[in-house]
Structure formats: structure tokens, C-alpha cells
Amino acid sequence: MAQPPSKPPAKPPPRSKAVALGYDAAHDEAPRVVATGQGLIADQIVRIALDHGITVRQDADLVEILAKLDIDALIPVEAFAAVAEILSYIYRSQGKPLP
Numbered sequence: 465m466a467q468p469p470s471k472p473p474a475k476p477p478p479r480s481k482a483v484a485l486g487y488d489a490a491h492d493e494a495p496r497v498v499a500t501g502q503g504l505i506a507d508q509i510v511r512i513a514l515d516h517g518i519t520v521r522q523d524a525d526l527v528e529i530l531a532k533l534d535i536d537a538l539i540p541v542e543a544f545a546a547v548a549e550i551l552s553y554i555y556r557s558q559g560k561p562l563p
Contacts, residue, residue, distance in 0.1 A: 482506035483530040484513060485539065485547065494538045495547055500531050519554045526550075 484499035499509050513520050526546045530539065539547055555561070 479503040480506040480510075481527045481531050482509040483527050483533075484509050485530070487551070492538070494544070495551070497530060497533045497535055497537050497539070500533070500535065502531070519557070521550050521553070523550070 479502045481502045482500070482505075483497060485495040486498040487495040501509055510520055523546065526543060529543050533539070
């Protein structure tokens with residue numbers, strides 16, 4: 465007697481990813497990667513940011529680009545427009561002037 469075909473194994477859910485950026489207009493020409501992680505580390509990065517009143521923004525495509533960078537690396541030119549848009553949104557929402 466033939467057995468029914470088994471289901472393919474379920475894919476594990478995608479792991480969350482997070483990248484934290486820092487920017488010091490007096491010293492940096494562009495934002496820098498200050499933390500990156502996935503899974504529990506990503507969750508911790510987001511939790512720390514929220515606990516410190518730092519705005520968190522989701523952008524899956526941008527995090528894929530930035531997660532490949534080393535810590536303390538300047539963001540690449542390809543990410544400038546997206547990061548600038550996010551920073552502009554954050555500054556406007558907080559009523560702060562752009563640096």
C-alpha cells in the first residue's frame with residue numbers, strides 16, 4: 465500500500481532584522497551603522513531604541529542593504545536618498561530643524 469505524499473517541511477518564519485544608524489553632523493559626512501542584528505538581537509536593538517525614545521522606521525529593502533555593512537561604516541551612496549527621506553520624516557515629526 466502506498467503512503468500519501470508527505471508535505472514539504474514548513475519554512476521557518478523569516479528572522480527579523482534591524483540596523484541602527486548614528487549621525488554626528490559635526491564629525492560625519494554621512495550616517496554610520498552603529499548596530500545590526502537579526503532575530504533576538506534585532507528585537508533587542510528595536511527595544512533599546514524605543515526605550516530611549518528613538519524613532520523606529522520599517523524599510524525591508526533598506527535594512528537588507530545596511531545589514532551587510534560593518535559596524536561604524538558610513539552608509540553607501542545607494543542608501544542616501546532612502547535614509548535622507550527617513551531622517552527628514554523623523555525631524556519633521558519631532559518638530560526639529562534638519563541639521
